[in-house]
Amino acid sequence: FYLVMIYSNYTGYPFPTAPPVDPFAKIRVDDCGKTKGCFRYGKPGCNAETCDYFLSYRRIGADVEFELSADTDGWVAVGFSSDKKMGGDDVMACVHDDNGRVRIQHFYNVGQWAKEIQRNPARDEEGVFENNRVTCRFKRPVYVPREETIVDLHLSWYYLFAWGPAIQGSITRHDIDSPPVSERVVSIYKYEDIFMPSAAYQTFSSPFCLLLIVALTFYLLMGTP
Helix, strand or coil: CHHHHHHHHHHCCCCCCCCCCCCCCCCCCCCECCCEEEEEEECCCCCCCCCCEEEEEEEECCEEEEEEEECCCCEEEEEEECCCCCCCCEEEEEEECCCCCEEEEEEEEECCEEEECCCCCCEEEEEEEECCEEEEEEEEECCCCCECCECCCCCCEEEEEEEECEECCEECCCCCCCCCECCCCECCCCCCEEEEECHHHCCCCCHHHHHHHHHHHHHHHHCCC
């Protein structure tokens, strides 16, 4: 009876709670071009919390750590491609689901369609959805066994940048018709800080616009026949 009483009293004692999860460490942009490579797309001078899209990469031992962030409530992704076109690409995406979590998923682009691949090379995953932004951090190995859907990161690839809405944790079409792409192939052994203005901030400073201005000026000065 005494043992029963002890057990009865014990069942009413609260179990210890799980230790609190460390908060997501903010992405440092002052390291860009120094200890990690960065791509920023959006307003001039934007950072990981204000760019339309942000990506960083750095080598840590046998891994590459990626940080992604975008102005969306759905998903943000980076694709590794042998060209600048969508199709046949290894894609890592951070997806905000209906439970408020941000999950890292692996996809392979089949034409214009992204197929989820069960073999996921990501590890040390963490993500957060705050201020209408999806932000995440994860690592994946530099070298992997030869496989079509997972590229070796020690080789250089074009980086495809995309983000968009999600429905019940499933990604849908990206936000813009022509998502930005790295101008040239990216090497994980070279750290640069590259800014790409979004359409709203593209000015007449681009070579194409300057050429167009010169052509129009020449046409107006010469007159029409």
